[in-house]
Amino acid sequence: MENPRYWRLKKQRYGLVGEVCPHCESKIFPPRDVCPECGSEARTEFTFSGKGKVYSYTVMRDAPAGYEQNAPYTVAIVALDEGPMVTAQLTDLGEEKVQIGMPVEMVTRKLREDVEKKGILVYGYKFRPVMRASN
Amino acid sequence: MSDIVIAGIGQIPVGEHYTIGLREMGVRALVQALHDSGDLKPDALYIGNLLSSMISHQSNLGALFTDYARLGGIESYTAEAAGASGAAALRLGVLAIRSGQANTVAVLGVEKWSDLVRSEAEAAIMQEMDYDYESIPGLTSTGQAGLIMQRYLNDYDLPPDALNGFAMLAHANGAHNPCSIFKNQVSPESYARSGMLCDPLNMYDGATYADGAAALVLTRRDLLPKNFPHPVIRVSGSAASSDSLSWHDRHEPMAFNAAARAVSSAAEHAGILPGQVSLFELDDPFSIYAALTLEACGLADRGKAWQMARDGEFAIHGRLPILTMGGCLARGNPIGAKGIYQVAEAVTQLRGAAGANQVTNARSALTLSLGGPASTAIAHVLERE
């Protein structure tokens, strides 16, 4: 059971809460307190819109322990509209073919069970094809 | 020129060693290397390993191996740099001798992989990535490679089998390496038929993780035994560099900057250009990493390494031989031990003892070991006197 490590990151995981650098305005995800662009201290919270585009993707067929029940699943690097990239599963693909550049949006989904059947459920961001282009 | 020499090498075959554990594997490689060096007595033992604490439930490997190899109380501990752990241990040894703290150093790369079922072992190796932001979303190291291979094929508008040249050359060379796990040849047809691991990365693009142990004995040139039976191989360059754990924290993921930095500073240290070496034991846990390394180091134009591999430019008798004993793709990937295998293989070439795989007139070799997707990169230059 690793509850503290999941609990500590709930804001980032549930809602893509990162940081914005007060010095150079770079948006930062995951939060890291030191701006990767200008090196200044950056602790101001920033909630990302959850909109982005697929930078690349792959299909996980041999899933690691704890993820077997979801295999096969697609993992992507998503370039968020605000700048940073994030690694996340794509979900609700249906018959849709994933393509580099495809617009996607964040949803909060169940990532795994900490301990099967007994442990806490870990929720976090995934991305799906955008439902409405206008939003 | 440096006066640090590699006096001894030892390797056990890479594979699934069900009958022996972590300690027996490591001790066998160490004993071999010490014997090969003319029974030098090391003042320190540095160990490269990634997974023993998870897979073998064993840490404090320094105490374990100095005891079991009867090295009597010398300084010893582990260097961990994911897949570059072995190379990190070697660099510790180089620094220890260069600083004057040690005269003779044994370096051991050891990894026990086969004690866990695959999904659990995959979960263990995920710790080399960004656990919170890559592993928790369900990515593995193989998935990381699949992600960047997809982007590579897309950006250069390449067919899905573009990278098959690396598996073909690795297997051609690995077939003659007594320590390699695979002895089969790969053809374009068998590559095309191969099952997917992490699309578009197929089973020939990803090296099989396996057990392995390899060891080196380093010493000062003036301390070599009289009647030392081998050609003298010097370590003339050593450098390490780092980058972010994950692709998503890099502006240009395909740049492989740490690989480029480590290679150029090790070469500069040795006073040569990377393209001048007789052979390059680069790191190929995945074929795409071989391509990105060659391109990052200026040994192939961007988006062209795959074509050069297909054209035979990296074959044993090509312009710049790579993976001369099969690399990870054919020898197998013993993770924290692979950096020592690479150097042992390069020494074999420079000694002129590589048999069917001998690179003609091999005088110098470059080795590069990667931890993660070039998150850590450690390079060495070896030269024959």
Next chain:
Amino acid sequence: MTDKPHGSLLLRTDRPTGIVGYGAYIPRYRLPGSEISQLWTGSPKGSPIKEKAVAGLDEDVITMSIEAARNAILRAGIDPQDLRAVWVGSESHPYAVKPSGTVVAEAIGASNNIQSGDWEFACKAGTEAMVAAIGLVGSGMGRYALAIGMDTAQGKPGDALEYTASSGGAAFVIGPANESAVEIKASYSYVSDTPDFWRRPEQKYPEHGQRFTGDPAYFKHVESAGRVMMEELGMKAQDFTYAVFHQPNPKFPLKAGKELGFSEEQILPGLLVPVIGNTYAGASMIGLTAILDIAKPGDRILQVSYGSGAGSDAFYFEVTERIAERRELAPSIAEYLARRTEINYATYARYRGKIDMG
């Protein structure tokens, strides 16, 4: 429980309240009824509905509530920090012990200063949360409260309920009437101890009393709630533009509606069960959102939920001129229905945990 309390039976608040924002969620996957009938009866015919919505492998009441809540907040245009309650009604909460509401609240960016207990009352849990939210806002205890009805309903393989037990639901931000897209004019609840459908704690699937679920249960409570509501209001079925009832199948709500004097035209716009199935705690609430997707200012709506065990909550709504701009701010039922991937029984069995993994 037969005595009439003094005064009106209607629940009305000191401060007028309304639905400031509404949001629905329907998962992407659809299992045609023919897949179920073919497996258990050998015939593609016999399902009471065309298809039902099925939650994906990574979905549960918490994740679906989060999306519906985000839609409701988008439409409400409020800062989630201003919510004073986040309540989830469901009979398929992911935890037996540990609230769904706290996860939902964190995910949507609500503050720590909220009420957040889960509600359970079979298929009425969501509307029970609505009544509570109306009470909280109407009493002045808080400006906004979020009430969610959501389920990943489980039908025992081969049971009649398997055709309809589905996944989905809706969320409503309840707030002051003068900010609302829909004013809440009154509500009324009617309950009794009626054992028509239940699940003991150690059981995976619910049991039901078959035909006993009809007259003494669904019809008795839905019709009582609807009738008392209209009597107390002095209104007739014809005074309403739309009516939406709990919808375990297509027949029950149409029959109950007819008994209360409603035409099919009033009921069909909110009748989603033929294309998504019975979303249990979400069923009448998501039906209401389908009506709000098309309603005009001034339209009057009657909603009557039903939860086994048993009880009904009835609501009287009047649509305001704010509806048109609010509805555009989040995906409509039509958009969720259009996002559709048909699955077979094997995929359904996997997605809903019906394969014994040992």
